[in-house]
Amino acid sequence: MIRLALLIARKDLRIEWRSRVLVWQVAPFSVMALVVAGLAVGPDVAMGRRLAPGLLYLVTTFVALQVIARSHAAESSAGTATSVITLGLDGGAVYLGKVIALFTHLVIVTSALLVTGSVLFHIHIREVLVATPTLALSLAAIASSGVLYGALTKGSGSLLPVIALPALAPVLIAGERSLTAVIHGGPMARWVTLLGVMTVAYGAVGVLLYGAVEEN
């Protein structure tokens, strides 16, 4: 199962590497979105630092939607989705592979966001490093749910935000709260637990049901 998952992940990453849409289009868009958010907040340094966690996670959530849509569109246009279904591969392994690939895509885009965010909103490098595990867990939660929602809305892309945004809302809240805890202090354990539970729950449901969604 793990071997098949890694093969699927490699396939998805290779498709992305060849097109480079993520690097040349999605990552610049995410940076621009954060800059525009900064303009909306204004030049107040204290205000910027206070709102930084929320803005970072808000932009991450919207960019994640783009990355999820992009990941499914790339596969459809390359015709590989049909091939994968025809091969009759284990749905759970395909799901895990796609989660790994999506997680990697999200890490790349979020890295650009973090660097920009730390400069624009005066977040210290130490705070960024402390927040990295929680951020990674947030991205894992987004990836584990995003693959499922992307598959469900295949063929009707405009539906993706409608059904995925409510699912990502707890990630947004927990991520924002945990980053706020790192920057400004406060309890963090419960938010990390929430993110962990979401990742595991979506992961389990995904392994069980992804095959059923894709067989249509």
Added chain:
Amino acid sequence: MQRLISRSLGPLALATSVATIVMGLWVTPPDVVQGDLARLLYIHPALAWVALYLSFGTATVASALYLWPRTRSMTADRIAEAAVEVSTLFIALTLITGSIWGRPTWGVWWVWDARLTSTAVLGVFMLGILALRRANDDPAVRAKRSAVLALLTALNVPIVHFSVLWWKTLHQGATVFTDNRDIKIHGSMAWTLLLSFIALSLVFSWMVRTRYRIATESQSQRDRALDDAVAQRRQEGAQ
């Protein structure tokens, strides 16, 4: 027996609803603290019970039955669809009645309270399931995808239920199922609250049953129209 229950569902729902209104508005006394405003709470918790637990629970079970190959049938899909539609309506009513109660109590129509926000998020989820159903023409694809989405949404329900405990909240705590089993409602007020739960559960059952019958009849009409079109084409070919 089944027919009798089925036929008496509507009248029973109507009778218990009227009884709840009469009890809630005229028989019960005003609350010591909240006055007449407390009368709204005879329907608000019952609406939330139907919206978040009864109808969504029905949709989840029906969706799971559809996804399980041995129990897969369009009956399960139609029940899930009906339950999701009713759930959407009841979530809207829960939020509206909560908002009407919240305005004089909290001074605003909406607060970013955990339970309110989570209920609203669940409402958006329900709209998503309905939108997903309308985006797929193939009945099998539609049924399967919406069943998966309903199960995914079920993951969100515990967040709704436990959010009061996880986040700091303005929402009123439990009145009946309290931690120390100290029931905070008594007499005619308690009976009216219980009656409202029964009434709205019956209303839910009647609505789901009616919606299911409409869906079944629509499908039969479509099948008949298709059979007629095929027969007509065959006749044209024979001539």
